[in-house]
Amino acid sequence: MSDSPAGAGGGTGVVDLLGVLAYAELTAFLRLAEDAATLAPSLTDRAALSGLAAVEYAHFRLLRDRLASLGADPEKAMAPFVEALDDWHAQTRPGDWLEALVKAYVGTGIAGDFYREAARHVDADTRELVDEVLAEEVRSEFVVDRVRTALAGSPQVAGRLALWARRMVGEALSQGNRLALARPELALLLVSESAGAGEGDADLIGIGRLFARLTEEHGKRMAALGLVPGP
């Protein structure tokens, strides 16, 4: 963890960024734990999804400590993002174990994409933290195994899960748009080529490109799960 003095690299955009990622990790931890408790078909599966949850908590702690080291109050930094992220989870509550697995994979995948986008635009200390989070990236191979096994036994499940995944991304883009409008400094930080730059049109183009990259990465994850719809 960095020992840099309060304020180093701590503009509003960076605090917003760390705040939204911190709350995303904390709430992902709690939702994954809930899904593990209520939907896992065996103790082994329950333990495996719990393991993903525990990694999310470790990420949360890194982000919270970074906020504190910047002199920011983690609770205040997270507060503006609670509603959007809670709404996303409310709109994407899994109905069964396979949906929970796909959500875990897609959700941590989107979070990872945001880390990567963020890493392009922040100061060196924060980038180091982002690298740290990505380095211990969630071991979610078991999710791929489980979903592929389920698809092999029952191909018609693929259509349902592909729609489910698409809904999650749609809801994520929708909440992302809402946040970008409410927190322009955060949006600027994520989309502009250098933090702080950017004008009206450039922002829109940047947001379009960001969403394009996110949906492209999502497509790769769908392929990994065997959920790509036919041509």
Add this chain to the structure above:
Amino acid sequence: MSDSPAGAGGGTGVVDLLGVLAYAELTAFLRLAEDAATLAPSLTDRAALSGLAAVEYAHFRLLRDRLASLGADPEKAMAPFVEALDDWHAQTRPGDWLEALVKAYVGTGIAGDFYREAARHVDADTRELVDEVLAEEVRSEFVVDRVRTALAGSPQVAGRLALWARRMVGEALSQGNRLALARPELALLLVSESAGAGEGDADLIGIGRLFARLTEEHGKRMAALGLVPGP
């Protein structure tokens, strides 16, 4: 983690012991996460209780890996204890944040006591593991702070929480009795002076002493929380 060959110190009693502790940690993780998600009054409190939950998951992983290194199937080792522990949680579902805090403190405390009892009776490799778990013992000072602050503002709460804590211990002893009857090798391991020894009367005396030690430690925790009833 130990590299000892399968079976070293891996009698049924030891596998039972690791199995019950592993499931206790896994389910404590999930229940603490649920309480954090549903009962915490602030994001800071939610994060703090989530931190306790994450520590429980780390303990679970140590125990599961130890079972695997003994050549035991963790799922099978945990299975006999699911009902008793689930029943305990069902009987002790917190109704509010203070009850959740007291449960976290009392529950992890009882688990710690069992680790200590276990450490007296198992092989050196398993004892090393138990020491490892105890060394990173849950940082639950925030629970003591929160409960004491609540009591200072409203002394009549103490009676309610003291009763709540007593109910949790009562349920724990009741489920413990049930398990001791169902898994005599586990009970023997916990109560006999040397693993494998012990006859009928000696067992009963041992169980009595074990319960006496557990309730004594519980009393110390109640005092720490400020929940000791008057003389």
